[in-house]
Amino acid sequence: MISIKVPCSSANIGPGFDVVGLSLSIWLEVQVTIDTSITKSTTPLNCVITYEGDGADHVPLDADANLVTRTALYVLRCHDHRAFPPETRVHIINPIPLGRGLGSSGAAVVAGVMLGNVVGKLGLSKDRMLDFCLMIERHPDNVTAAMIGGFVGSYLRELDPVDMERKEIPLAEVLPEPAGGIDTGVKPPQPPQGIGHYIRFGWAKEIKAIAIIPNFEVSTASARAVLPQEYSKQDLIFNLQRLAVLTTALTRSPPNAELIFQAMQDKVHQPYRKTLIPGLPEILASVTPQSHPGLLGICLSGAGPTILALATHNFDHIAEEILARFSQEGIQCDWKVLEPAYEGATVAQI
Ligand SMILES: Nc1ncnc2c1ncn2[C@@H]1O[C@H](COP(=O)(O)OP(=O)(O)OP(=O)(O)O)[C@@H](O)[C@H]1O
Numbered sequence: 001m002i003s004i005k006v007p008c009s010s011a012n013i014g015p016g017f018d019v020v021g022l023s024l025s026i027w028l029e030v031q032v033t034i035d036t037s038i039t040k041s042t043t044p045l046n047c048v049i050t051y052e053g054d055g056a057d058h059v060p061l062d063a064d065a066n067l068v069t070r071t072a073l074y075v076l077r078c079h080d081h082r083a084f085p086p087e088t089r090v091h092i093i094n095p096i097p098l099g100r101g102l103g104s105s106g107a108a109v110v111a112g113v114m115l116g117n118v119v120g121k122l123g124l125s126k127d128r129m130l131d132f133c134l135m136i137e138r139h140p141d142n143v144t145a146a147m148i149g150g151f152v153g154s155y156l157r158e159l160d161p162v163d164m165e166r167k168e169i170p171l172a173e174v175l176p177e178p179a180g181g182i183d184t185g186v187k188p189p190q191p192p193q194g195i196g197h198y199i200r201f202g203w204a205k206e207i208k209a210i211a212i213i214p215n216f217e218v219s220t221a222s223a224r225a226v227l228p229q230e231y232s233k234q235d236l237i238f239n240l241q242r243l244a245v246l247t248t249a250l251t252r253s254p255p256n257a258e259l260i261f262q263a264m265q266d267k268v269h270q271p272y273r274k275t276l277i278p279g280l281p282e283i284l285a286s287v288t289p290q291s292h293p294g295l296l297g298i299c300l301s302g303a304g305p306t307i308l309a310l311a312t313h314n315f316d317h318i319a320e321e322i323l324a325r326f327s328q329e330g331i332q333c334d335w336k337v338l339e340p341a342y343e344g345a346t347v348a349q350i
């Protein structure tokens, strides 16, 4: 059996909207077996899916509807494989909460690209696989962190006009709508080479991430829909100044809490997302390095609603304060202390 493991991730870390991501220690696992004794499968697209974990009651189990296998089919079809090899069994174990800002869709897309690469025996490098991920999830922060591992900064390369046209193809043409297991025969658009460029930053070993995960979902699409089309010069400079300091501040031991706390402030996405997350500004202001020693900084994780607090110690005390604030809004939360997942996405024979 082959096991594909992909970590969850927290995007933005305050000012780094669509730029930085941190992979963290909750892993989506996709277990794959191919039963070669079945040469003619009766299952649509030759793929049987089973699923356990978050979303088990509603995540689709049809190969052309499930995000993991649908992504794998995209990769396979770009390489002239019309379906999975008969008969592919895919067991998905997903502990990453869906729609909470911990990169569940990014992990599913990365796992899907790796699944296509494995079952199609395509031999793609991680960098080439990232191109496929970026045709589907078009902001690079979550997928790059999940694929590469650790604290990662990335940008989308400015492509020449022909490549740009390929990248800007509507998502529905990259991942065709489910066709009830029927192969529509359409060859999907190949990704241009090297869509995303990235760099892995260091990370001070004593910094952990407390994830406070509310019991409701905010879809990334709705959290992007509330953002403005234009920003003021002051707000962009505010974020750029902080991001430049933050990427190095988080590498230094011992971490400078004052510096990091200020460097994690943001004026590009968090202020606009307060309409979707009750009490967000108060929650982000509820803990400081002075009130809660050990705290380094606090932000919305990805598109939310999860709150990410970076800290060196005093995790319970910090989490309790944020849980109490959410509770005042009638919201219950789960919370976990997570560590960077340095390895990124892995494939192993087990
Ligand atoms: N393991 C999975 N299998 C199938 N579908 C998944 C899986 N993980 C995520 N998804 C799909 O992705 C959706 C969530 O994506 P969305 O981008 O809204 O949130 P997120 O990725 O959890 O958060 P963020 O992007 O803010 O970090 C789910 O509702 C589901 O449709």
Ligand SMILES: N[C@@H](CCO)C(=O)O
Pocket (backbone or CB within 6 Å): 011, 012, 017, 018, 019, 103, 139, 141, 142, 220, 223, 224, 269, 302, 303
């Ligand atoms: N940078 C993205 C991450 C969400 O996946 C956002 O905040 O919308």
